[in-house]
Amino acid sequence: MKIKDITNYLEELAPLQYAEDFDNVGLLVGNYNTTVSGVLVTLDTLEETIDEAIAKNCNLIVSFHPIIFSGLKKLNGNSYVERVILKAIKNDIAIYATHTALDNSKQGVSAKMCEVIGLQNTSILIPKKHxxxxxxxxxxxxxxxxxxxxxxxxxxxxxxxxxxxxxxxxxxxxxxxxxxxxxxxxxxxxxxxxxxxxxxxxxxxxxxxxxxxxxxxxxxxxxxxxxxxxxENTHQNIGIGMIGELPIAMDEKDFLVFLKKTMNTNCVRHSNLLHKKIKKVAVLGGSGSFAIENAKRAKADAYVSADFKYHDFFKAENTILLADIGHYESEQFTKNLLVDYLTKKFSNFAIILSEKSTNPIYYI
CATH class of the missing domain: 3.30.70.120 (Alpha-Beta Plaits)
Structure with missing residues (x-):
């Protein structure tokens, strides 16, 4: 089994062409022709992730977030990014990232959120152009x-x-x-x-x-x-974010409590309650403030995403319930999605779900 065998299959789910122009996806460290001993799937690649890969005899890390996002001019270990790259190279560990290629996949990050929340009749929130x-x-x-x-x-x-x-x-x-x-x-x-x-x-x-x-x-x-x-045509089955419906409409407070439990988060920041039922829900994994207007135009009752700033909550304008569940929390099930997908194809091969939480945010 070569790295290219794994990545070719991943790109059937999340073709690299789906990624946003600003992103850095694909094989970031390593050689496509390297024989794979095992695959460790993670949300982020940190030093402890490399250590986990070494301990579990995995020489390929499939990560959602790219450890190299912008250009590196030096590799001297002065930042966590440089230390991760140096340790990966030293231990012959390859790193592959999917990020916005998987964000824009119909079976990707937002689809997994819909599955966990239990949304039905789902469709793409922002179909992708070009x-x-x-x-x-x-x-x-x-x-x-x-x-x-x-x-x-x-x-x-x-x-x-x-x-x-x-x-x-x-x-x-x-x-x-x-x-x-x-x-x-x-x-x-x-x-x-x-x-x-x-x-x-x-x-x-x-x-x-x-x-x-x-x-x-x-x-x-x-x-x-x-x-x-x-x-300029949009693709109705490719794009970021999704929108769907709850099986049964819920009261706003019940919906927020449901979100907190279902999405396994310690905190849900939300906009003003509108005292109406929640039925139609838009979701977007990661930083999603840019899609608030799209969720409103789609007539969603609630929009679930992360990284809303103070002024973003004003954009609700008493027409939608905005719920910020946290960046990590919104994407946490992505690694399960990738493990399930890879295991279906490579059932007799070591596809390992990382046990480490890479969430850098803590609550008191």
């Missing part, structure tokens, strides 16, 4: 059916609950090959006209490499004409 691209190419009429099939097999043409989606225009293509050409149809040095089909398909950016590979392998022409454009 993940949908469009491929347009031109092919002889006789080969069009074959190429469409191959592009669909490579991951193109999926729209929500539909697949094999394409748009096709019949027309004529012209070309003339030079003396170094080897045209499939026509003769070099002569202008050739061919009945062609213009095929357009959309696809997720994560599938671009496989789709282009399929296009080049199955298109009959020596030189393949195509174009790819990025779209």
């Amino acid at each position: 993940l949908i691209k469009k491929l347009t190419t031109y092919i002889p009429l006789s080969d069009a059916d074959m190429l469409r099939k191959k592009l669909f097999e490579a991951g193109a043409g999926n729209i929500g609950n539909y697949d094999n989606c394409s748009f096709n225009i019949l027309g004529e293509g012209t070309y003339r090959g030079n003396q170094n050409s080897n045209p499939t149809l026509g003769e070099k040095g002569k202008i050739h006209t061919e009945k062609e089909v213009q095929i357009s398909v959309i696809f997720e950016s994560k599938n671009e490499a496989s789709i282009l590979k399929s296009l080049q392998e199955h298109h009959p022409y020596e030189e393949v004409a195509y174009q790819i454009v990025s779209t």
Whole structure:
């Protein structure tokens, strides 16, 4: 078992293309071709996490948060980040981080929150843009059916609950090959006209490499004409945060007590009580103040997240109950999600849930 076998499977759940531009995800320390002795799954990678990995014979740490977030100019052990990296390298331990790639996965962090809270009929709170691209190419009429099939097999043409989606225009293509050409149809040095089909398909950016590979392998022409454009379309199944419904509406105070117990937190900071039932609930793991307006527009009765500042609570404006359950607390079940996911695939391999709490915040 190589590290790349583990990470390739992780990226089926949380493709790196899903991550936000500011983030640093993927293999941060180590080599993809290293043989894996065991995998330790954690929320954060600290020095004690490295010690735990050593004690449990795990040479790959799968962490939610990236230990390297911004650039490192020195590695001399003056900060906890540098000490972690040095200890990992010294002990041949690789570190892989999922972070916002998993945040934006429909089966990711917020989905786990929904599961724990018991929300039903869930959907993405903020669908992500710039993940949908469009491929347009031109092919002889006789080969069009074959190429469409191959592009669909490579991951193109999926729209929500539909697949094999394409748009096709019949027309004529012209070309003339030079003396170094080897045209499939026509003769070099002569202008050739061919009945062609213009095929357009959309696809997720994560599938671009496989789709282009399929296009080049199955298109009959020596030189393949195509174009790819990025779209502004949002993806209804990819994005950050989720919204769903409680099975039974709850009083606000009962809901807050329920949150405190269910999310295993010592403190729930909340906005003014509105004296109404809580049924529709939005959630977002980690720092979620940026999505308050999205939760309001979605007509959520409550929004559960973390790291709200003083002035963020004013944004409730007597229309929604804001509940800050703590950063660690909102993401704490993520490592369970990752262990369960990896164990399904690698059932006979050591996938270990870290026993250490990496929460840096304490309550008195």
